[in-house]
Amino acid sequence: MNQQKTFLVFGASGQTGQHFVSLALKEGHKVRALVRNPAKLTFTSPNLEVQQGAIMDVPKLDELVKGADFVISMLGDAEMQKKEKINTAFVQKLVPAMRRQGVKRFLYQAGGLSAPPNQPLSPVLWTIRNTIARGYIGQHEDNEAVMQYLAEAASDVEWMVHRAGIGSNGPSKGVLQRSKKDISIAPFVDCAAYNYRLIMDPSAIHTCDLSCYKKG
Numbered sequence: 001m002n003q004q005k006t007f008l009v010f011g012a013s014g015q016t017g018q019h020f021v022s023l024a025l026k027e028g029h030k031v032r033a034l035v036r037n038p039a040k041l042t043f044t045s046p047n048l049e050v051q052q053g054a055i056m057d058v059p060k061l062d063e064l065v066k067g068a069d070f071v072i073s074m075l076g077d078a079e080m081q082k083k084e085k086i087n088t089a090f091v092q093k094l095v096p097a098m099r100r101q102g103v104k105r106f107l108y109q110a111g112g113l114s115a116p117p118n119q120p121l122s123p124v125l126w127t128i129r130n131t132i133a134r135g136y137i138g139q140h141e142d143n144e145a146v147m148q149y150l151a152e153a154a155s156d157v158e159w160m161v162h163r164a165g166i167g168s169n170g171p172s173k174g175v176l177q178r179s180k181k182d183i184s185i186a187p188f189v190d191c192a193a194y195n196y197r198l199i200m201d202p203s204a205i206h207t208c209d210l211s212c213y214k215k216g
């Protein structure tokens with residue numbers, strides 16, 4: 001096992017989040033999770049601390065952040081994000097709390113159809129976003145506002161964004177790696193394992209890359 005770390009996880013009860021938390025616990029780390037419904041979590045562990053709450057109202061955010069080595073967001077609520085940029089509003093409170101508590105490293109999971117700051121999507125991804133995936137436009141706009149905020153106002157924080165291309169809840173298909181232009185449709189389990197590696201990789205700081213399987 002690597003040295004034991006404390007992960008603060010948002011979205012722990014979600015499809016990527018459940019895999020991520022299982023992996024971090026299996027690797028011997030501590031996990032602190034804020035979840036709306038603790039009953040959704042499919043595991044327990046003495047190393048898992050669960051707090052109940054929603055991101056719109058976290059009264060003791062500094063207490064939640066204090067002592068964490070890594071903060072990770074795998075948040076999403078596509079219906080709510082059609083109306084409001086709830087993730088952006090939350091990240092704008094989270095980052096100052098991280099600064100106050102001296103917590104530096106933050107991973108945010110967005111989607112491959114969310115454009116990185118000041119860069120257009122490829123024509124193929126743009127077409128997919130505006131046709132078969134158009135129900136998620138609010139989520140992508142929220143993710144884009146998060147990336148813009150991090151790029152413009154949080155250069156002192158060791159943030160990184162995973163623009164994931166998740167497709168299913170199936171078994172692992174391999175090991176994802178970082179890519180500027182290639183994206184793989186991967187199961188949640190592989191995206192979670194990628195997040196676990198990424199957050200410990202200093203070369204990923206201040207990147208908004210896609211993930212894809214190694215070719216060949």
Ligand SMILES: NC(=O)c1ccc[n+]([C@@H]2O[C@H](COP(=O)([O-])OP(=O)(O)OC[C@H]3O[C@@H](n4cnc5c(N)ncnc54)[C@H](OP(=O)(O)O)[C@@H]3O)[C@@H](O)[C@H]2O)c1
Pocket residue numbers: 010011012013014015016017034035036037040053054055056074075076077086109110111112139143163164165166167168
């Ligand atoms: N799913 C995909 O195919 C896909 C593809 C590409 C990118 N992404 C990106 O990855 C992110 C995570 O995807 P996912 O499929 O793993 O998400 P998911 O299964 O929908 O889970 C989202 C998580 O966010 C939590 N959450 C939502 N609103 C919250 C709130 N107000 N307060 C606290 N927690 C809240 C949910 O809690 P509850 O359990 O209480 O609902 C859940 O734990 C997405 O937002 C998207 O940006 C997803």
